[in-house]
Amino acid sequence: xxxxxxxxxxFVSVIFFxxxxxxxxxxxxxxxxxxxxxxxxIFADTLYYTPxxxxxxxxIYGALFTxxxxxxxxRLSTGSIGK
Amino acid sequence: MKKTFLARRNAxxxxxxxxxxxxALVGSVLLLFVRLLAPNFFWQVFAPVFRSANFVANESHLxxxxxxxxxxxxxxxxxxxxxxxxxxxxxxxxxxxTTSLEALFSVPTGRKNVIGILAEVIxxxxxxxxxxxxxxxGSTAGITLGMExxxxxxxxxxxxxxxxxxxxxTTLFSSPGMKTHGWIGNAHLPITIMGAGGGVMSASLARSxxxxxxxxxxxxxxxxxxxxxxxxxxSNPSLPSATIRIMPTLNVFSITWVELRDTGTAxxxxxxxxxxxxx
Numbered sequence: 001x002x003x004x005x006x007x008x009x010x011f012v013s014v015i016f017f018x019x020x021x022x023x024x025x026x027x028x029x030x031x032x033x034x035x036x037x038x039x040x041x042i043f044a045d046t047l048y049y050t051p052x053x054x055x056x057x058x059x060i061y062g063a064l065f066t067x068x069x070x071x072x073x074x075r076l077s078t079g080s081i082g083k
Numbered sequence: 084m085k086k087t088f089l090a091r092r093n094a095x096x097x098x099x100x101x102x103x104x105x106x107a108l109v110g111s112v113l114l115l116f117v118r119l120l121a122p123n124f125f126w127q128v129f130a131p132v133f134r135s136a137n138f139v140a141n142e143s144h145l146x147x148x149x150x151x152x153x154x155x156x157x158x159x160x161x162x163x164x165x166x167x168x169x170x171x172x173x174x175x176x177x178x179x180x181t182t183s184l185e186a187l188f189s190v191p192t193g194r195k196n197v198i199g200i201l202a203e204v205i206x207x208x209x210x211x212x213x214x215x216x217x218x219x220x221g222s223t224a225g226i227t228l229g230m231e232x233x234x235x236x237x238x239x240x241x242x243x244x245x246x247x248x249x250x251x252x253t254t255l256f257s258s259p260g261m262k263t264h265g266w267i268g269n270a271h272l273p274i275t276i277m278g279a280g281g282g283v284m285s286a287s288l289a290r291s292x293x294x295x296x297x298x299x300x301x302x303x304x305x306x307x308x309x310x311x312x313x314x315x316x317x318s319n320p321s322l323p324s325a326t327i328r329i330m331p332t333l334n335v336f337s338i339t340w341v342e343l344r345d346t347g348t349a350x351x352x353x354x355x356x357x358x359x360x361x362x
Binding site for chain 2: 003004007011014015016017018019020029033034035036038039040042043044045046047048049050051052053054057058
């Protein structure tokens with residue numbers, strides 16, 4: 001339930017709240033759902049990207065946070081007993 | 084005795100393997116495709132959502148403002164009313180002066196009172212991180228690429244960077260990567276205004292240039308129009324140039340409408356920007 005709420009809230013935040021809060025929610029969600037920062041990044045760039053910016057920053061930041069989240073999870077994951 | 088727990092199984096959907104992040108990612112990619120393939124349809128769907136966001140923002144602002152000190156608000160209101168009266172009289176005087184000058188120099192009637200296209204702003208910073216506005220009017224209303232956007236009081240704020248049938252997007256002068264050739268100060272020194280994001284702009288100028296905090300910054304429009312003021316000058320004695328921080332005249336975070344006008348090729352030539360590839 002927490003995962004769903006955080007994911008949904010991050011998406012709502014892209015439209016309803018300032019982007020720093022969106023970024024915070026996406027990073028917070030990444031602890032439970034690593035793909036959320038990337039999804040939020042793509043969604044934000046879908047809505048707001050302008051060619052003048054050159055690089056789709058939000059997608060790139062999202063991808064970086066997703067990679068980081070996967071890396072942290074791989075370090076924290078238990079051994080073969082838990083699998 | 085060891086107890087065995089069996090997970091509830093479902094051939095189509097298993098609650099144990101639900102990954103909200105994966106679904107969100109697939110959804111975002113699908114939306115991106117819709118946005119690229121049918122941009123007008125995409126904005127038709129999202130415009131009501133943005134409008135509801137604007138409504139919520141306005142209502143919450145009013146709610147929190149209601150907790151303000153009544154005495155302070157009354158004093159502030161009185162002060163603003165006085166300032167408004169002064170500005171109205173100054174404006175009328177200037178208007179009279181302009182009319183006299185136009186009559187004196189016989190300006191053709193076609194160039195007087197150029198009426199632009201009013202467009203509602205449905206998304207603005209800080210929600211949009213790239214300092215752009217989504218407008219609820221597009222090519223069907225006569226909006227074309229490269230039109231200049233003006234805020235209240237005829238202050239230029241940006242340029243139309245993409246147009247669909249019913250929607251358009253305006254990139255603000257403060258957008259990161261946006262470069263505008265303008266002027267600064269009373270001497271109208273030529274500068275390149277760089278968008279710094281977050282509603283602010285910056286420029287680089289020689290340290291010896293006669294610029295002070297409070298000087299106006301001008302952008303090309305019909306003539307030179309003020310777009311902001313110098314709020315800070317970062318100067319390092321070891322460097323030959325100083326960085327000037329510019330605050331826009333209009334608060335881009337609260338713009339609700341803009342006027343779009345075709346100001347000709349003057350503005351296009353003043354911009355150094357990438358060609359728009361995204362509709």
